[in-house]
Amino acid sequence: xxxELLPSRAEQVQAFLxxxxxxxxxxxxxxxxxxxxxxxMPFQQKLIGNFTIQALHGGAIAAFLELTAMAQVYLVTEHxxxxxxxxxxTIDYLRQGHAKDTFARATIxxxxxxxxxxxAEAWQDERSxxxxxxxxxxxxxxx
Amino acid sequence: xxxDATPTLEPWQVMGENLxxxxxxIPWGRRMSFRVTKxxxxxxxxxxxxxERLVGDPxxxxxxxxxxxxxxxxxxxxxxxxxxxxxxFVSTLDLRIDYMRPAEPHREIxxxxxxYHITRNVCFTHAxxxxxxxxxxxxxxxxxxxxxxxxxxxxxxxx
Numbered sequence: 001x002x003x004e005l006l007p008s009r010a011e012q013v014q015a016f017l018x019x020x021x022x023x024x025x026x027x028x029x030x031x032x033x034x035x036x037x038x039x040x041m042p043f044q045q046k047l048i049g050n051f052t053i054q055a056l057h058g059g060a061i062a063a064f065l066e067l068t069a070m071a072q073v074y075l076v077t078e079h080x081x082x083x084x085x086x087x088x089x090t091i092d093y094l095r096q097g098h099a100k101d102t103f104a105r106a107t108i109x110x111x112x113x114x115x116x117x118x119x120a121e122a123w124q125d126e127r128s129x130x131x132x133x134x135x136x137x138x139x140x141x142x143x
Numbered sequence: 144x145x146x147d148a149t150p151t152l153e154p155w156q157v158m159g160e161n162l163x164x165x166x167x168x169i170p171w172g173r174r175m176s177f178r179v180t181k182x183x184x185x186x187x188x189x190x191x192x193x194x195e196r197l198v199g200d201p202x203x204x205x206x207x208x209x210x211x212x213x214x215x216x217x218x219x220x221x222x223x224x225x226x227x228x229x230x231x232f233v234s235t236l237d238l239r240i241d242y243m244r245p246a247e248p249h250r251e252i253x254x255x256x257x258x259y260h261i262t263r264n265v266c267f268t269h270a271x272x273x274x275x276x277x278x279x280x281x282x283x284x285x286x287x288x289x290x291x292x293x294x295x296x297x298x299x300x301x302x
Contacts, residue, residue, distance in 0.1 A: 019201045020199060020201055021195055021196045021197065021198040022196070022197050022198055022199045022207035022209065022210065023199075024196075025174075025196045025197065026209075037166060043295045044290070045170060046173075046174045047170060047171055047173060048168070048169070048170040049169055049170070049171050049172075050169070051168070051169075051170075055212065056186075057169065057170075057171035057172075058213075058216055058235050058238075059171060059175070059209070059213025059214070059217065060171050060198075060209075060213065062209060062212045062213070062216070062238070063209020063212060064207050064209070064214065066207075066208055066212070066275065067207075067209065076184070081204070083200075085242070085245075086242050087241075087242060088239065088241045088242060089208070089212070089239070089240050090187070090200070090211055090237060090238070090239040090240075091212070091235075091237060091238045091239075091240075092236075093234070093235045093236060094238045095235065096168050106150075115243050128270065142288075
């Protein structure tokens with residue numbers, strides 16, 4: 001009974017995104033399916049980095065991927081009271097991001113006791129043609 | 144033939160005269176509110192103010208790492224293009240950010256980027272974000288930028 005009253009981890013992830021100003025700033029939403037999730041960053045004019053070619057700013061996509069990776073790790077680390085802190089990230093800009101909605105998914109490559117390694121990819125029209133990919137390490141030991 | 148009477152300015156000199164347009168002309172840069180404060184050939188300094196809407200941790204008020212990524216990406220790109228002899232755009236190939244310590248809430252963050260090596264097609268950069276000095280770095284970045292086709296120096300003025 002008591003379990004039903006506690007918010008599920010999926011609800012906690014959604015609540016965290018909902019009350020984080022920067023996640024709201026980039027307009028990020030996510031859809032959780034069990035231990036998997038897909039994040040969505042709907043197009044907004046303010047995300048543009050280059051007027052002339054109407055391309056999304058690389059920094060906006062990188063921030064979206066970092067939040068996606070963080071949310072994915074938080075989703076599966078029930079022992080953590082707060083979302084994990086990033087140690088480092090590497091962003092690979094593969095293609096230009098166009099003025100349209102962007103989607104992302106993250107995969108945990110290795111979950112250790114203190115750290116974990118995550119890969120995330122952002123795409124627009126085709127999942128098989130990623131716009132940007134990210135490799136990140138997060139601290140998963142509670143402080 | 145070079146016209147000796149009117150010395151041509153190098154790209155970094157034109158960029159240095161137009162610092163406000165360089166970031167103000169980019170919607171995402173304006174939204175992040177970062178500014179470039181000083182520019183030399185291959186070296187750029189900037190400020191990222193603290194803003195409520197950039198907070199990544201609602202419990203502490205610390206701004207999100209993604210804000211630093213955008214800031215250091217932009218500064219690094221400018222350091223790269225300012226190091227070139229001809230006016231060219233550069234595009235980020237990859238960028239690695241190490242988060243050394245959390246930023247303090249409600250404080251502006253200073254940034255600095257340098258282009259330390261150039262090849263025919265690629266610029267390599269280092270960048271740092273800190274509150275007071277490089278001795279106490281919040282985040283450090285290493286980047287590689289692809290050099291695009293040349294453009295007129297004039298076009299840098301109306302970025």
